[in-house]
Amino acid sequence: MASVNPYDVISAIFHFLPEKEFENNREKLHSAFYRIREKHRALLNDLSFRKSLLFPRSHLLDDILASLQPEFLGKMNPDLERYSIKPDRLEKLWNEDLKSALGDKEPEIREIAGELCAILKG
Numbered sequence: 816m817a818s819v820n821p822y823d824v825i826s827a828i829f830h831f832l833p834e835k836e837f838e839n840n841r842e843k844l845h846s847a848f849y850r851i852r853e854k855h856r857a858l859l860n861d862l863s864f865r866k867s868l869l870f871p872r873s874h875l876l877d878d879i880l881a882s883l884q885p886e887f888l889g890k891m892n893p894d895l896e897r898y899s900i901k902p903d904r905l906e907k908l909w910n911e912d913l914k915s916a917l918g919d920k921e922p923e924i925r926e927i928a929g930e931l932c933a934i935l936k937g
Contacts, residue, residue: 821875827920848873850934
């Protein structure tokens with residue numbers, strides 16, 4: 816299988832995330848992606864994690880989250896405690912750029928989005 820761009824994959828996951836807001840909790844986000852990566856290595860293999868810290872951390876995931884701001888992913892409220900997904904912009908990105916590269920992987924991306932949502936809500 817050809818390698819997929821991790822930026823595109825994470826963008827697509829957020830596009831299909833059922834909840835459009837979630838807590839800006841680095842430990843929870845990194846831990847969630849670490850858990851999900853074990854099941855979905857084909858799409859998330861490029862996310863490497865350092866496990867010798869208090870929680871698994873991915874420098875690449877931090878970079879991707881930063882690059883998605885502010886165009887696709889905003890931080891809400893004065894304390895920046897929540898992320899807000901910008902669905903219209905992610906829909907446009909999906910239709911114009913990502914669907915051609917990841918469309919055949921859409922069912923798995925939707926599954927990952929559901930798993931991520933469940934972990935973040937828990």
